Amino acid sequence: MSIEPKTESAVREDVPDRPRGYVVGSAPDSIEREIGHDEFDPVGTLVLILGYFVILAVMWVFMYFVEFLGRGLTVVG
Amino acid sequence: MATFVDRYPEEASVVKATLVVSFLSLGIGALFGLVQALHRTGYLRILDSVDYYTVLTGHGVLLALVFTIFFLMGLFTWAVVQSLERPLPDIRLSWAWVGLTTTGAVFAAVAILAGLVPSIDMSADVLYTFYAPLMGHPLFYIGLAMFIVGTWLAGADWFLAYRDWRGDNPDERIPLQTFMVLTTMLMWYLATLGVAVSTVFFLIPWSFGWVETVNPLLTRTLFWFFGHPVVYFWLMPAYMLWYTVLPKLAGGRLFSDPLARVVFVLFLLLSTPVGIHHQYLDPGIAEGFKFIAMTNTMFLLLPSLLTAFTVVASIEHGARQRGGEGYIKWLGALPWRDPAFTGMALAGAMFAAGGFSGMINAGMNINYLIHNTLWVPGHFHLTVGTAVALTMMAGSYWLVPQLTGKRLYSRPIGLLQVVLWFVGMVLMSNAMHRGGLAGIPRRTAEPQYQNFEFSTMLGSVEEIQAGIALGGTLLFVSAVLFLFNILLSSIEDPIENPVDDSLPAPLSGASGSPVVLDNLRLWTAIAVVLVILAYTLPLAGIVGDAGVWGDVPGVPVWVSGNLDAALAALPEVIA
Numbered sequence A: 001m002s003i004e005p006k007t008e009s010a011v012r013e014d015v016p017d018r019p020r021g022y023v024v025g026s027a028p029d030s031i032e033r034e035i036g037h038d039e040f041d042p043v044g045t046l047v048l049i050l051g052y053f054v055i056l057a058v059m060w061v062f063m064y065f066v067e068f069l070g071r072g073l074t075v076v077g
Numbered sequence B: 001m002a003t004f005v006d007r008y009p010e011e012a013s014v015v016k017a018t019l020v021v022s023f024l025s026l027g028i029g030a031l032f033g034l035v036q037a038l039h040r041t042g043y044l045r046i047l048d049s050v051d052y053y054t055v056l057t058g059h060g061v062l063l064a065l066v067f068t069i070f071f072l073m074g075l076f077t078w079a080v081v082q083s084l085e086r087p088l089p090d091i092r093l094s095w096a097w098v099g100l101t102t103t104g105a106v107f108a109a110v111a112i113l114a115g116l117v118p119s120i121d122m123s124a125d126v127l128y129t130f131y132a133p134l135m136g137h138p139l140f141y142i143g144l145a146m147f148i149v150g151t152w153l154a155g156a157d158w159f160l161a162y163r164d165w166r167g168d169n170p171d172e173r174i175p176l177q178t179f180m181v182l183t184t185m186l187m188w189y190l191a192t193l194g195v196a197v198s199t200v201f202f203l204i205p206w207s208f209g210w211v212e213t214v215n216p217l218l219t220r221t222l223f224w225f226f227g228h229p230v231v232y233f234w235l236m237p238a239y240m241l242w243y244t245v246l247p248k249l250a251g252g253r254l255f256s257d258p259l260a261r262v263v264f265v266l267f268l269l270l271s272t273p274v275g276i277h278h279q280y281l282d283p284g285i286a287e288g289f290k291f292i293a294m295t296n297t298m299f300l301l302l303p304s305l306l307t308a309f310t311v312v313a314s315i316e317h318g319a320r321q322r323g324g325e326g327y328i329k330w331l332g333a334l335p336w337r338d339p340a341f342t343g344m345a346l347a348g349a350m351f352a353a354g355g356f357s358g359m360i361n362a363g364m365n366i367n368y369l370i371h372n373t374l375w376v377p378g379h380f381h382l383t384v385g386t387a388v389a390l391t392m393m394a395g396s397y398w399l400v401p402q403l404t405g406k407r408l409y410s411r412p413i414g415l416l417q418v419v420l421w422f423v424g425m426v427l428m429s430n431a432m433h434r435g436g437l438a439g440i441p442r443r444t445a446e447p448q449y450q451n452f453e454f455s456t457m458l459g460s461v462e463e464i465q466a467g468i469a470l471g472g473t474l475l476f477v478s479a480v481l482f483l484f485n486i487l488l489s490s491i492e493d494p495i496e497n498p499v500d501d502s503l504p505a506p507l508s509g510a511s512g513s514p515v516v517l518d519n520l521r522l523w524t525a526i527a528v529v530l531v532i533l534a535y536t537l538p539l540a541g542i543v544g545d546a547g548v549w550g551d552v553p554g555v556p557v558w559v560s561g562n563l564d565a566a567l568a569a570l571p572e573v574i575a
């Protein structure tokens, strides 16, 4: 199957009676509503990525503290 | 509807062959990992500490080079064939590269493993970085050279398939998966130039004794010319699965096809001119070049962040289509019982953590804090050891049924397996990072010194060692579960619908994006220019200082047969 099939549908109709919940990759079976490009607003992604940035910044400062700030200005002094 | 193996039986056999080599290496490599984790923490010592380097070399080469790259070759073959929707141009060429890479890998592995058998006068305890002055048996380098040439032929196979397709479809956009394969291979051709020159012109003649000396800094620099981009060669197959398969597994669609193309182009441009960031502490390279490498490295954060955004947004799309709501609550609507999905999602989460330690590694000043400590393996077990390896294992649960027409033997065992890997790696890599901060060195069987105590910021050294040993054990168990699950799957009976292998179209397709994105010649040319800018002067400096051939005689590491040679070389090395 090509990544850009002719149909836009994410649900596969050609296999109606596949054993549900067993086949790997069968998540598309449980689609409740189709969301197109314009209705989709990735706020959850934004929340996760901002959270990640905060953690990164705090940890980076902590590492800098371990290496330099915790010991006084040895490089300059 | 038929799956891959029914449509392209010959190509499926090629892919299966590469996966068999890949998974065998995973098994042996994981066993060695367990041996190391238990040995250096003192929990169980089945080998002499002298043999630690043999095991460590086997672990590094079999996992970081053989397991990952053979998986890549299989995945890329599958991706090209299924996204161009046509068979490979000449299946004999495909079998030729399978044969060449496999023979090369076997040669290298034999040279390494012979080090464990004292009666054979052969070894290659040169670690997976294999630069001078450590010298291995010629068979090791010959195997490596064959392996590299084999990957070049594999790339040629995919480019030929693309050329045939282009002939029939002159005006279409390159299908996304093929685009990913081609850009990755262009990066690989550029990057492997360094290691090919180093192996063929220096290491092979030197290991045969045809030349007396080499310039170690030159072989190191040529290695790292390739040693950073190879990281993306591990990562790109994982990215391909995250971009094109993971959204589908989540019940959604890729957020943006053009964004995915931009990311792969950026990796082609930026991967190679950064290798010097592994050499911040090497004497003989001017500080300024190191600074340029650091700046280039920081630019590489851009494609990584674009990927984080695109991939998470695609998953979120799946969750919302499955009824997910809220800012965070949608995470609960994802198919967490599917081992392929959960494995890839956990792998991605670990990659985010690895991004942090990678940032520390990349900083020229703060790198000094962790250089050559256990922190470094802590970092890359998050990236290649989990982001890549776990994605490959999880992807196999979805891919292997397409190649065999058989269903996965057990989904629950698969789920347990991916979770065990995650937990094991949290334990092991957390302990390694903290051990590194305390100054515990890497690559040694005996990390303890006499009359010296490591001081930790949190917890104790004993607890760090317990974390490594326990984490390593869980990881090994996980690898065994994976191999058994795949093995048992492959002896099932074929069934009608072993897997849902359809890939939905992206939310935003390629058609609206600038055509210049598909201009591979242009991107290659820019990439070459960037490499020339980053490397000409440092290489000229290195050769100017010590000459092309240098003056270091080499330390043969197959000591058993070469003790005299090693002892004779020693005074010169020390001097």
Ligand code: HEM
Binding pocket: B029, B030, B031, B033, B034, B036, B037, B040, B056, B057, B059, B060, B063, B064, B067, B068, B127, B128, B129, B377, B381, B384, B385, B386, B389, B441, B442, B443, B444, B445, B471, B472, B473, B475, B476, B479
């Ligand atoms: C069963 C799972 C694994 C265990 C228990 C394990 C354990 C270890 C340990 C303890 C070390 C540190 C050795 C030292 O510096 O003294 C190490 C090094 C290393 N591991 Fe793993 N590892 C595992 C999986 C992986 C995977 C999946 C990869 C890559 C795909 C990988 C790649 C490496 C590399 C490249 C090194 C460094 C070798 C060197 O320094 O030359 N490991 N591993």
Ligand SMILES: [Cu+2]
Binding pocket: B227, B228, B231, B274, B275, B277, B278
């Ligand atoms: Cu690097």
